[in-house]
Amino acid sequence: MDKTDIIIIGAGPCGLFTVFEAGLLKLKCHLVDYLPAPGGQLSEIYPKKPIYDIPGHPMILAKDLVSNLLEQIEPFNPQFTLGERVESLEKSEAGMFLLKTHTGTTLQAPVVIIAAGLGCFEPRKPEISNLSEYETKGVDYIVKEPELFRNKKLVIAGGGDSALDWCIHLSDLAEQITLVHRRTEFRAAPESISKLAELEAEKKLQIILNAEVTELKGDQHLQSVAIKSETGILELECDHFLPLFGLSPKLGPISDWGLAVDKNAITVNPTDYSTNVEGIFAVGDINTYEGKLKLILCGFHEATLAVQSAYKIIHKGQKPSFKYTTVTGINKI
Ligand SMILES: Cc1cc2nc3c(=O)[nH]c(=O)nc-3n(C[C@H](O)[C@H](O)[C@H](O)COP(=O)(O)OP(=O)(O)OC[C@H]3O[C@@H](n4cnc5c(N)ncnc54)[C@H](O)[C@@H]3O)c2cc1C
DSSP, rough: EEEOEEEEEEEHHOOOOOOHHHTTOOOOOEESSSSSSSSSHHHOOOTSSOOOOOOSSEEEEEEEEHHHHHHHGGGGGOOOEESSOEEEEEEOTTSOEEEEEOOOOOOSEEEEEEOOOSSEEEEEOOOTTTGGGGGGGTTSSSOOOOOGGGGGGEEESSSSSHHHHHHHHHTTTTSEEEOOSSSOOSOOOHHHHHHHHHHHHHTTOOOEEEEEEEEEEESSSSOOEEEEEEEEEEEESSEEEEEEOEEEEEEEGGGGOOOOOTTTEEEEEETTTSSSHHHHEEEEGGGEEETTOOOOOHHHHHHHHHHHHHHHHTTTTOOOOOOOHHHHOOOOO
8 A cells, every 4th residue: 555645636736736835845745536637627627728817827728737737746756546536535543544546546644635626527427228337348438548449449429529539549549439429510629620520531430420329238348339320220349438428526425534515615724724634634626715716826825835734744743944945946855
């Protein structure tokens, strides 16, 4: 089991910046996120949108802010567990937190900082009666490891950026890709729509419009899907079905950890963003207090103060000494 100083639940901007502030105090961090890549809402919802209220950046694209944060925390060597949802969090009598993810990864630390934003992004699932039977047996809602799809027959459903981007990305890897979309129009970046048309013309994938997957079949593992369209029902051989209809956030397991919660947010003490459970802090969109604003820069401030109190817990009452980075520089840990 991996041990660290601080476990951070959520690798959105506030979770990432927490690593930086903790690193200045020589505290090691391990981040866990359900999404396959860091960045939270910035990567998942609006990567190409400009942000205008990050201090020192008159304008920065959300995806560039994430890249910059990753570069900024690199010297502190944070560990990442991605594509895994934190399911349980328990405190031992010795004051250590034991965290477990849905795939069974376990981590241990004296401090946990929850930077879980709006909660866990859960996949929007299509209504197919036997869908759950094939989860982990050929049905995938997020692409965690593209190599898994090498030389496989894929059916991808959806008409947004995620479905189109993965069709394009996997077209060189998969043996066969069929994109199934309920409508005739796609809601994706124009360049992705053009690229998709090119790939279809080159016979690198096929597109079935005004259609939906209605049934999954297979023994032990997915073997085929039934696709209903205006022309009838087509049964298509496939190894993996990827319904990529986007993700919606849910507080999920966090509500079971004994934390004081008000309207889907964790109540914190605004002097250091500590929760009602000693050793657990909450920063960013996930917390609430009087005057709370769900802004990235507010989350950065919260993370800065939270790690000061975290230090005292980790170093049994000792206070961190306050120093400017202009004086200390960045010391790798
Ligand atoms: C369209 C849009 C535009 C915006 N524009 C601005 C702007 O201009 N300026 C600004 O300051 N803010 C803006 N915001 C708000 C800003 O994006 C949020 O304040 C910010 O993302 C909060 O960061 P966070 O790190 O707290 O959470 P998030 O970015 O939500 O990240 C939380 C992460 O925690 C993960 N997570 C949650 N629960 C679990 C679990 N149980 N296990 C594992 N992982 C978990 C999630 O998968 C997610 O990746 C905008 C938001 C949207 C939607």
